[in-house]
Amino acid sequence: MAELGPGDSLGIGLAAILSGTERCLALDAVPYANSSLNLQIFEELIALFRDRAPIPDDAEFPLVQPALSLYAFPADVLTSARLEAALNPKRLERIRTCITSPATTARADAPLCYIAPWEPGTIRDASVDLVLSQTVLEYPGDLAGIYAEMCRWLKTGGVMSHEIDFKSLGMTTEWNGHWSCSDVVWRLAAGRRRHRINREPHSTHIALIEKMGCRIVRDERTIRPSAITRAQLAPRFRHLTDEDLVTSSALIQAVKQG
Numbered sequence: 001m002a003e004l005g006p007g008d009s010l011g012i013g014l015a016a017i018l019s020g021t022e023r024c025l026a027l028d029a030v031p032y033a034n035s036s037l038n039l040q041i042f043e044e045l046i047a048l049f050r051d052r053a054p055i056p057d058d059a060e061f062p063l064v065q066p067a068l069s070l071y072a073f074p075a076d077v078l079t080s081a082r083l084e085a086a087l088n089p090k091r092l093e094r095i096r097t098c099i100t101s102p103a104t105t106a107r108a109d110a111p112l113c114y115i116a117p118w119e120p121g122t123i124r125d126a127s128v129d130l131v132l133s134q135t136v137l138e139y140p141g142d143l144a145g146i147y148a149e150m151c152r153w154l155k156t157g158g159v160m161s162h163e164i165d166f167k168s169l170g171m172t173t174e175w176n177g178h179w180s181c182s183d184v185v186w187r188l189a190a191g192r193r194r195h196r197i198n199r200e201p202h203s204t205h206i207a208l209i210e211k212m213g214c215r216i217v218r219d220e221r222t223i224r225p226s227a228i229t230r231a232q233l234a235p236r237f238r239h240l241t242d243e244d245l246v247t248s249s250a251l252i253q254a255v256k257q258g
């Protein structure tokens with residue numbers, strides 16, 4: 001599996017490895033990962049997997065969206081046989097070594113590769129079963145290029161899963177006030193920020209994913225009343241659909257077609 005933009009925690013990739021995934025490729029624009037934090041997370045995850053702990057629910061993480069229909073440990077998928085192999089002490093020791101000093105190229109034969117900054121071409125064609133990102137795709141300027149790259153990595157039948165935040169992330173008073181700013185005002189507001197959001201709405205992501213030959217299988221939108229009127233939209237955003245205007249985040253999952 002590949003995770004785009006893991007930030008400081010490689011927790012998702014480590015959980016995938018503990019679920020039996022052979023290799024996790026973590027690619028970030030900036031090297032934020034922290035080895036000692038990730039070693040600690042890894043030990044905590046091992047304990048949760050060994051205990052077959054339930055998935056934390058909305059009592060523990062009330063802000064996590066979307067809610068799941070079931071929070072029980074997925075014992076039908078993570079069977080005893082699968083867990084026994086995944087939690088084999090020798091395998092765990094190899095992964096600990098990798099967390100301390102991860103491979104920095106996708107071509108290395110290592111369970112964990114951390115490449116930051118990464119560049120297009122880093123990952124081989126059709127070599128990945130799952131591409132995942134969590135609050136990352138609101139940042140890249142070249143969104144079409146990033147989607148083309150991620151689709152290229154996927155095998156036919158492979159899955160991409162992206163949680164995307166469409167809010168202005170505190171840059172404007174209204175949650176969707178960024179769609180009312182002209183490009184000039186936006187450039188001034190963004191200043192020298194290291195990560196600038198691309199302001200692309202939900203419909204842009206859906207159109208790009210479909211254009212790259214993937215079929216959307218899940219599109220779970222979080223709805224929030226628009227804080228601006230259509231008349232306030234900057235010219236560049238007049239094309240936003242009524243759905244875009246009220247979509248503050250979405251979990252989009254798609255399957256690569258043959």
Ligand SMILES: C[S@@+](CC[C@H](N)C(=O)[O-])C[C@H]1O[C@@H](n2cnc3c(N)ncnc32)[C@H](O)[C@@H]1O
Nearest residue numbers: 004005006007027028029030134135136139140
């Ligand atoms: C808001 S953080 C999210 C971190 C993590 N996924 C999480 O959910 O906590 C955004 C992350 O996306 C990364 N990022 C932004 N643009 C990126 C790009 N083009 N390629 C890879 N990572 C990117 C940033 O470096 C940062 O680690």
